[in-house]
Amino acid sequence: MELFYIKTNRVFSWTRKHAWIITVIVAIGGLWYPKLGLVVIPIMLSLTVLSFFKGRYWCGNFCPHGSLFDAVIMPWSRNKKIHPVLRSRITGVLFFSWFAVKLFNKFIKVAGAFGTASFWDKLGFIFVSSYLMVLVVGGTLSLFNSPRSWCHICPMGLLQIFSYRLGKRLGVTQKSDGKITIASKKMCHLCGKCARVCPMQLEPYLELNEENQFDHEKCIRCATCIENCPAGILTLDKLSGAKELCENTDTKGYDSRQKIKAKIGEIKKLGLNLNEYILEFVQPQVVRYQPGQFVLIKIQDDPVMYRAYSIASYDREGKNLSIIIKKAQNGYGTNIIFNQFKVGDSIDLEGPLGEALVVDKSAERVLLIANGIGITPFIPIVEELNRTKSNIHEIKLIYGARTEDDFIYDPYFESCSRKNVRFEYIKVASRPKEDNMRRGYVTDVLKDMQLEGYKIYICGSKAMVQDTVKLLEEQSVKQEDVFFETA
Numbered sequence: 001m002e003l004f005y006i007k008t009n010r011v012f013s014w015t016r017k018h019a020w021i022i023t024v025i026v027a028i029g030g031l032w033y034p035k036l037g038l039v040v041i042p043i044m045l046s047l048t049v050l051s052f053f054k055g056r057y058w059c060g061n062f063c064p065h066g067s068l069f070d071a072v073i074m075p076w077s078r079n080k081k082i083h084p085v086l087r088s089r090i091t092g093v094l095f096f097s098w099f100a101v102k103l104f105n106k107f108i109k110v111a112g113a114f115g116t117a118s119f120w121d122k123l124g125f126i127f128v129s130s131y132l133m134v135l136v137v138g139g140t141l142s143l144f145n146s147p148r149s150w151c152h153i154c155p156m157g158l159l160q161i162f163s164y165r166l167g168k169r170l171g172v173t174q175k176s177d178g179k180i181t182i183a184s185k186k187m188c189h190l191c192g193k194c195a196r197v198c199p200m201q202l203e204p205y206l207e208l209n210e211e212n213q214f215d216h217e218k219c220i221r222c223a224t225c226i227e228n229c230p231a232g233i234l235t236l237d238k239l240s241g242a243k244e245l246c247e248n249t250d251t252k253g254y255d256s257r258q259k260i261k262a263k264i265g266e267i268k269k270l271g272l273n274l275n276e277y278i279l280e281f282v283q284p285q286v287v288r289y290q291p292g293q294f295v296l297i298k299i300q301d302d303p304v305m306y307r308a309y310s311i312a313s314y315d316r317e318g319k320n321l322s323i324i325i326k327k328a329q330n331g332y333g334t335n336i337i338f339n340q341f342k343v344g345d346s347i348d349l350e351g352p353l354g355e356a357l358v359v360d361k362s363a364e365r366v367l368l369i370a371n372g373i374g375i376t377p378f379i380p381i382v383e384e385l386n387r388t389k390s391n392i393h394e395i396k397l398i399y400g401a402r403t404e405d406d407f408i409y410d411p412y413f414e415s416c417s418r419k420n421v422r423f424e425y426i427k428v429a430s431r432p433k434e435d436n437m438r439r440g441y442v443t444d445v446l447k448d449m450q451l452e453g454y455k456i457y458i459c460g461s462k463a464m465v466q467d468t469v470k471l472l473e474e475q476s477v478k479q480e481d482v483f484f485e486t487a
């Protein structure tokens with residue numbers, strides 16, 4: 001199974017979900033009723049005009065073929081790397097030229113029938129046959145190569161690129177063209193998820209320009225990368241919006257990001273598919289970080305790619321750190337880490353990063369909420385809060401897992417709660433094995449709590465974080481008291 005490219009939802013609007021019906025009606029229905037093909041004329045005009053202002057926006061948002069590939073065929077697609085022949089500019093230009101000549105010849109032939117009863121049928125059939133070709137050729141490529149393989153050679157795609165170039169040259173696009181924009185390069189995890197979910201298999205994170213924008217002619221402005229970026233730092237913005245965004249982005253917590261050479265000092269097996277890695281800093285030898293921050297660990301060079309891991313320890317001298325990694329099912333990065341990383345290996349890190357989970361020490365009451373692997377940043381946080389003097393007189397940790405066996409660092413948190421009266425440890429399991437374990441989710445625990453006056457820090461799965469934030473909103477907890485990160 002190809003692990004690099006991820007199949008994920010790309011259908012974010014009604015049009016994108018249903019536009020494929022037009023392809024089928026024109027290509028199949030047109031065999032019996034050729035005038036259906038005439039609908040393609042306004043479609044071609046629209047995409048040519050739109051691309052003059054907004055590049056290949058049509059392809060990612062309205063195209064009936066694109067909708068067919070993403071909404072219908074993708075689940076069955078092999079989702080492989082798009083073949084280099086299809087990606088090549090030469091193939092695109094040759095195919096476009098062949099298509100244009102064929103179309104021109106057909107128009108000449110049909111023009112002879114102008115004024116006769118069959119003219120509109122003959123004209124319509126030209127487009128019916130081209131839609132049928134896309135259905136067969138594009139559909140086959142979509143199934144056996146990648147859903148959007150066709151889009152690299154589509155003559156209408158190239159037509160849009162020509163129109164876009166003209167718009168650019170005339171200075172029109174600056175005010176109308178929304179491009180993928182990153183709020184701050186410092187906040188990028190370099191995880192490559194934007195590239196792994198991109199229908200066109202582009203690499204936005206590696207090709208950002210000085211304005212923090214991804215200026216690629218083949219970008220179809222589909223927003224799939226925006227939806228999937230774990231850092232939530234991508235938007236579709238015009239140049240003016242991009243400038244504003246970069247100026248207004250608060251990069252606190254990311255300013256001390258640096259490149260670090262480290263060595264794997266130890267690998268501890270904490271459970272099935274769960275390892276703790278002790279990383280010793282080599283260059284620089286001392287790195288200052290705060291509990292609640294995370295680091296990036298390089299998994300490969302080409303294309304360069306890192307994975308983010310919460311710092312699970314706190315070394316006051318700043319000579320090392322530890323991270324706890326859960327092997328993801330079919331996970332690309334964890335597959336590399338679990339199979340290739342060995343004790344003594346040199347590795348590249350970037351960090352420390354993150355501000356969301358760095359606890360405000362002026363708070364009086366702190367509530368930590370975690371599920372699954374989201375517990376890791378709370379290990380050093382609890383250690384620090386228990387050890388150091390501060391205003392905080394109450395710390396509660398609510399930790400959700402599937403069963404009793406899935407609580408990571410359970411004896412540690414149990415012992416902290418026994419030793420420190422300020423610290424309360426509440427566990428909840430969705431599928432407990434024993435009767436004495438509380439059954440449910442972290443949100444079930446929260447529903448019974450009085451939450452006023454707490455600074456609340458949440459880390460865990462996207463679903464848990466979303467549900468918890470929603471619940472806190474419903475309970476009128478102030479937005480400025482809630483901080484979260486997904487892991």
Ligand SMILES: Cc1cc2nc3c(=O)[nH]c(=O)nc-3n(C[C@H](O)[C@H](O)[C@H](O)COP(=O)(O)OP(=O)(O)OC[C@H]3O[C@@H](n4cnc5c(N)ncnc54)[C@H](O)[C@@H]3O)c2cc1C
Nearest residue numbers: 005006007308309310325326328329331332333334376487
């Ligand atoms: C700030 C932060 C802190 C984090 N801290 C931790 C931590 O402390 N510990 C930890 O273990 N993780 C942590 N993570 C998550 C970590 O960064 C990685 O995302 C995680 O290890 C999985 O990486 P991967 O490359 O193996 O998985 P990926 O390959 O990215 O896959 C993730 C999931 O996507 C799905 N998927 C993958 N490939 C496909 C495909 N081809 N088709 C369909 N679905 C697919 C699978 O369900 C898979 O489980 C953190 C993330 C962030 C953002």
Ligand code: SF4
Nearest residue numbers: 198219220222223225
């Ligand atoms: S870069 Fe983003 S918006 Fe552009 S095609 Fe790829 S996923 Fe879509």
Ligand code: SF4
Nearest residue numbers: 188189191192194229
């Ligand atoms: S998906 Fe990853 S690499 Fe791409 S912009 Fe977001 S954080 Fe950066």
